[in-house]
Amino acid sequence: MILSRENILKLIESGDLVLDPYSEGSQQPASYDLRAGEDYVLKKGECTLVHSMERVELPAGVAATLMCRSSFGRKGVLIGGGYVDPGFRGNLTLCLVNMGPEDVPLPAGERCVQIIMHEVTEGSSTYNGRYQDSVGAVGSRI
Template sequence: MILSKEEMEKRIESGSLILNPYSNDSQQPASYDLRSGEDYILRKGETTLVHSMERVELPVDVSATLMCRSSFGRRGVLIGGGYVDPGFRGNLTLCLVNMGAEDIELKKGERCVQIIMHEVTGGKTLYNGRYQDSEGAVGARN
């Protein structure tokens, strides 16, 4: 099941789900638009690691999928990867690939990636990997 706007807001209000700083302008009916944490230039033909402005903390019963917003997709931007396990805490590193014909300027605070949250039933295991408590854009860790 995908979490609705109302369910996300209820969980945020209770403190079980954290998107900080939260913006009503980013809330969609069944997703939330993550914002860029800094100014970036998405160079044509290149991959850029962009971090979310929001600190995300998922409870044990929520996972998430990341998708590029269609306004960026129409300009040739794709997202690499995009799954967030229950229990993740930190800024999300967004791997954006510009396959378009021109460089794209991404401003701090601009909505760039949708996070779609899913209910996880019966799980008890929380993410505790090498990207836990990430701050800023984090490259690959071995």
């Protein structure tokens, strides 16, 4: 089940879900738009590691999928990777690949990626991997 705006807001209000700093303008009916944590230029033909402005903390019963916003997709920007396990804490590193014909500026605070949250049924395991408590954009640790 995909979490609705109302589900997301209830989880935030209870303290079980953290999206900090939260922006009402980023809240969508069934997702939340993550914002770029600093100024970037997405160079054509390159992958750029962008960190989310928001610190994200998912509870045990919630996982998430990341999707590039359609306005960036129309410019040729795609996202590589895109799954967040329950229990993840930290800034998300967004692997944005610009396949378009020109560089795309991405200013700090620009909404760039949607996080779509899903209920995890009958699960109690949480993420405790090498990217836990990430700050800023984090390159591969393997």
